[in-house]
Amino acid sequence: MGADILRQSGAFRVRGTARPCTFQPQDERELFRAFAPSANFLPPFRPAGARSAATDCNSTTAGTVVDLTTLNAIRDINLNEFTVTVQPGVRIRELATELASQGLELEGCHDLMDRTVGGAVAGGCIGPAIGGDGGLFAAQLCRAKLLTPSGAPLEVDASKNNLLSALRLSYGMLGVLYELTLRVRPVRPFSANHRRCTISEFAAISDKIARSPAGVRFWLMPFRDRVYLDLRRHDSSSAEGGRLPWRIKDWGESTVLPHVFKSLKHIVPVKGVRYRLIDEISSITQGLVNNRLVEHGSNSTIQTGGAHTQTLNYSTWLFPAADFAIVVRAYQEFCLRIRNETGFRCDMPTMGFRLNRDPSALLSPMFDEAMIALRAISTQSAGWEDFAIDFAGFAEHWGGVPLFNQSRSLSQDHARQVFGERIEFFRKVRRRLDPENRMMNPFLSQYFL
Template sequence: MIARRKVLLGGAGLLALGTGSCAGRRMWLDREPKLPLGIDAQGRALWSNWSGLEHAYPASRAAPASEAELAMLLPKAQAPIRPVGAGHSFTALVPTQGTLLSLDRLEGVVSHQVITATVRAGTKLSALGPALAAAGQEMVCLPDINKQTLAGALSTGTHGTGKGITAIHGTVTALRLVLPDGSIAECSRDERPELFHAARVGLGSFGVLSEVTLQNRPLSRVKKVVRLVDTDWVLGQWPALASQHRNAEFLVLPFTGKSALITHDVTDEPVRPRGPDTDSQTLMDLKRLRDLFEFTPGLRRRAAQMAMKNLPEEVAVDEGWKLLSNERPDRFKEMEYHLPIEHQVEVLREVIARIERDAHGVFFPIEARIIAPDDAWLSPFYQRESGSVAVHAWYKEDHQWMFKLIEPLFREAGGRPHWGKLHSLCASDLAALYPMFKEANAVRRSVDPAGRMVNPFVAKIFG
């Protein structure tokens, strides 16, 4: 989770102290999870999300190549109809025994003006960056991973980080939505505004996005700096740091007392491309440290701090779309809540304390970001500046500690969950957190009265 080469390998001698039975004790836990059958008894092919936590055997699959084809398909498709992007959501938004609908063939930039662009909804964020750059534009709200489709990112409230920077849906000025009956709705603040406000973060439940118009910024060059700092220091300085940089975030490395502070700022310095992505190596180093010293947290901390001593900062200068997002080859499971900004640091301190006291098996970093408010009715950032806190578990390991140990903290602080990440909330919980939840749900029912886009998880969300 951090761009730092071989953070712990410098302490290889320290790590060697823990070899033997302790490492062997962990080996049996590193087995691949048992996968469902690729084909079920009815001959239906398996769909699984990226983490492997959710799966389904849809009766049919569709990938329309145009909006017109999509409009013809929806009224006839077997319900529940569930759109699928890149499968990077950790919740059960996608699984269906009906129709699995991919937008992979609806991709590319349709048109652009000075700093706006109309984009087909199936476009991957990884492809959108260079396409916008070619038009002299950029998105400064790109998330940590850019494999998602634009539709999937919008539908789940996907975000980046930065003072005054909204999540991606906050930059949407208009959208085209194919409704379950096959009709096409053009939505903006002036045209069908209620549907616009409800469906910008729509969980794939108001219809299927076909085109989106984005308000972007002129293309700029940014300087990315990654440096290792004391966790106590960054927690104390975080409000000031978040205000000083265009994009700022940090990742707490549990059981080390250290965090990776990552900043992006506009610059006119010459291009200095980012080096090879070594986050996976770093993560596995943190895992090895855990494997060796899980039951001696004091030694774990000392070994980590000696290994990380005097590491230089890393610097890259390039167009922002090349630096904001990262490769994440190591699969994981994630819970992220968005807290009132004034509660972020205090909650994060307690998250760290609880993990280091009661969850010694955790080795993934804890991520902290900041997001500006917007006015989408189902946005986790609705009318509220938010500080996000995200905890992770390796895909091979148990994640129930998130619900028992961490989620109660988030809920006590009035946190709203990321729609694509693990949470236990249902309609009554969400109605108390979202001032416009009732109105959004009424709009959803009006465009899908038969519930053709409702799977069991969506039913739990909306009641």
């Protein structure tokens, strides 16, 4: 029976004896009071922002969820030092809009723009890297103010580099971030080129893609044997481009397609017919929004679009870029096999992007080498959990590296294997800051206790 529960949930769960409560501080003083020994709030404490995680990393079966979305002030934009200081609840797209008004942008090109800055720093937020850009949003963090699990404030900067490295991608286990300072830069335009190819053709050029300075993003359709490539290069001679085309692209991919595909489930009940129609719509959309709309842009233009309000099922795994020629072919075979064996397939294209080596965070999945991410996405819940477990098995077989907030059904043994000594070092840091496990929930305890 226990195995059945694990397979249905895709995550380790412990049934608590009391329901968790949600606390939403209106200012930092309220946040500090909640951690005081005399407070009525019970541990474990789990910080939460937009709650876009695909796993249970920011939830708890008992204790207190600390909703930080009301701490959303942009406190300072320093034009001399090229930094911005914010509270954790600021949405990335809102920050990008404010920076754009000052001629600035975030250093990386990241996705899920409705996430909060605190969540993007503490959890894995990634995106295609151009040139020397880092792949992690958290890499931009240069200073932070942290409320430790004991309720004491702590400021962390480059003088405490090991702690700063542990704080990035710490998944809320080291305390609650209540002020963050990020590096920013003047707007850097890029040109965008788009290509269409088969999966075999994509595999044949994957080594070149792995070494390319271009930002690489792609949409993979395993049942159509098609890949749509988006290649971006910094181009000082290029115009920045308007925001409207990128907003239309964002709206089409993240809102229109999921709504249409969900509706088709009720309108076209025959799976074979429905999936052929879905793939045709996806192909037409990729051709229109990429090839016809977006040729120039910058981080400031592409990160100021509308909110991603559509709830989707997704799981992300990262694979060594050097091995991706084999992995991408194996992924197509995996998707075809799962469809034939179970009848389930994802209705959205698989999204992917190349990530540069990025050792800025202790738990960085790109700590040692460049990686290519694969994000399986589906609007369908029936059959999704079993698929996510099978996808995790595929990823572990092919040397996939996880993000604890985005990779479903990660096994304990694989986490220890891929992070090695780094996960042990993180555990030591965590035990020093949180000896009573006040920031630990059942999901994370699998890997970090």
